[in-house]
Amino acid sequence: MTPAAIALDSERIRELFDLRRNPLGGVFEGNPYPAWHRLRESGPLHEGTAGRLIGFQGPETFFGLPEPERPHFSAFDFATCDEIVRNPDVFRMSPPDPDPEKARFLESSMLTMDGERHRRYRTLVQPSFGPDRMPWWTKNWIRPTVDALIDSFEANGRADLNVEFCAAIPTLTICGSFGISVDDALDIRAAVTNAGQGEGVGRLAEVLRPIIEARRAEPQDDLISVLVRAEITDDQGDTQVLSDPDILAFSWLLLAAGSGTTWKQMGITLVAMLECPEWIEAVRKDASVLNAVVEEAARWEATDPTFGRYAHQDVTLCGVDIPKGAVVHPCYGAANRDPGRWERPDEFDPGRSPRTNLAFGRGAHVCMGKNLARTEIATAVTALIERLPDLRLDSSAEPPRIIGLYERGATAVPVVWG
Numbered sequence: 001m002t003p004a005a006i007a008l009d010s011e012r013i014r015e016l017f018d019l020r021r022n023p024l025g026g027v028f029e030g031n032p033y034p035a036w037h038r039l040r041e042s043g044p045l046h047e048g049t050a051g052r053l054i055g056f057q058g059p060e061t062f063f064g065l066p067e068p069e070r071p072h073f074s075a076f077d078f079a080t081c082d083e084i085v086r087n088p089d090v091f092r093m094s095p096p097d098p099d100p101e102k103a104r105f106l107e108s109s110m111l112t113m114d115g116e117r118h119r120r121y122r123t124l125v126q127p128s129f130g131p132d133r134m135p136w137w138t139k140n141w142i143r144p145t146v147d148a149l150i151d152s153f154e155a156n157g158r159a160d161l162n163v164e165f166c167a168a169i170p171t172l173t174i175c176g177s178f179g180i181s182v183d184d185a186l187d188i189r190a191a192v193t194n195a196g197q198g199e200g201v202g203r204l205a206e207v208l209r210p211i212i213e214a215r216r217a218e219p220q221d222d223l224i225s226v227l228v229r230a231e232i233t234d235d236q237g238d239t240q241v242l243s244d245p246d247i248l249a250f251s252w253l254l255l256a257a258g259s260g261t262t263w264k265q266m267g268i269t270l271v272a273m274l275e276c277p278e279w280i281e282a283v284r285k286d287a288s289v290l291n292a293v294v295e296e297a298a299r300w301e302a303t304d305p306t307f308g309r310y311a312h313q314d315v316t317l318c319g320v321d322i323p324k325g326a327v328v329h330p331c332y333g334a335a336n337r338d339p340g341r342w343e344r345p346d347e348f349d350p351g352r353s354p355r356t357n358l359a360f361g362r363g364a365h366v367c368m369g370k371n372l373a374r375t376e377i378a379t380a381v382t383a384l385i386e387r388l389p390d391l392r393l394d395s396s397a398e399p400p401r402i403i404g405l406y407e408r409g410a411t412a413v414p415v416v417w418g
């Protein structure tokens with residue numbers, strides 16, 4: 001991808017990404033944290049979903065939701081959330097009794113696999129997301145995209161970074177690594193979100209099949225070539241290359257996870273920094289401060305504040321009986337503000353001593369793209385600070401708010417510079 005090649009349809013980006021028009025995971029404009037604190041104070045685990053327990057009555061969509069026929073439980077402290085995700089014998093990614101229609105999908109996606117099968121599939125692509133591969137991502141896709149986007153608005157003196165910048169970077173990065181052109185990138189984003197269900201699978205296959213064929217004939221230095229060459233060993237010990245349906249299932253997960261999360265976390269990080277400009281100054285003076293800023297923003301406002309697991313046996317947790325088949329939601333957002341683990345947990349303070357938080361999950365299913373996400377955010381923030389002098393919130397615009405329930409992000413990141 002050359003920087004000059006980036007020309008995205010800004011109205012289409014707004015349609016796909018603007019959280020005010022298209023709220024994801026729950027139309028929720030408030031701040032759930034005070035209510036989650038109150039729940040934690042009365043017990044670490046409660047029957048109900050993280051939304052219903054705080055009075056949210058809108059539709060709930062996310063991992064393990066809505067599933068109205070199952071009982072739901074949610075955990076709000078760090079220790080219980082940690083225990084849930086580190087006990088894969090009891091709490092798993094797919095239900096013990098899947099509905100036959102969903103069973104095929106559950107078997108095909110690494111996110112919903114468990115145990116040895118999950119480990120085998122994850123091992124195929126994990127090396128491409130390790131810390132040592134970050135310069136490869138930065139040089140090939142992230143920095144060219146970031147620079148081209150800044151080129152497109154630098155002369156204007158103002159921008160809404162949330163949509164014009166944050167939304168585009170992860171989509172173009174992950175699509176670039178799949179050999180998908182900038183022209184097709186927004187179609188792919190639409191295909192892998194709910195908005196694109198139905199014809200979404202068809203469109204993804206239509207774009208990817210010729211790329212898969214081309215990489216089989218002539219591999220290149222990109223992620224789709226890694227998938228095309230990957231060999232999987234089955235239970236009988238037989239080894240074979242991934243089938244087309246396997247490659248498409250992998251691609252769906254990586255394209256969806258890669259394009260749907262990081263942009264919101266990037267917007268949240270920028271809002272946190274713009275509201276505490278001493279951290280912009282601190283990074284300008286010493287770039288090594290940036291990692292702590294990115295990590296603290298993820299702790300403070302994780303874009304995915306809950307996930308889900310299915311109980312595979314009757315179990316008692318924190319004195320609460322959970323029946324087999326129930327969905328148990330570790331509320332990572334609430335765990336990240338557990339006052340038993342962090343002092344002044346509601347404050348964004350990158351100066352605090354580092355401690356593991358759950359913004360990227362933990363255990364066998366810990367986010368595979370966590371290094372990539374951190375690198376994208378850090379590269380984007382660095383470039384903005386380097387290239388746009390005196391970057392600050394636009395005081396004439398409506399102040400940004402963080403909204404959403406199961407997927408949180410900024411309403412906008414309106415900035416001026418110069």
Ligand code: HEM
Pocket residue numbers: 085110111112122170174253254255257258259261262263265266302303304307308358359360361362364365366367368369370372373374
């Ligand atoms: C700031 C951005 C991101 C956040 C906050 C995030 C968060 C998460 C979380 C919390 C999980 C664990 C789910 C669980 O506990 O069940 C997860 C899993 C996953 N993430 Fe991310 N993610 C981000 C970016 C990315 C990116 C950029 C990619 C890839 C391009 C990615 C790929 C994945 C995959 C493949 C899994 C499933 C791993 C498995 O099942 O073994 N994520 N993510």
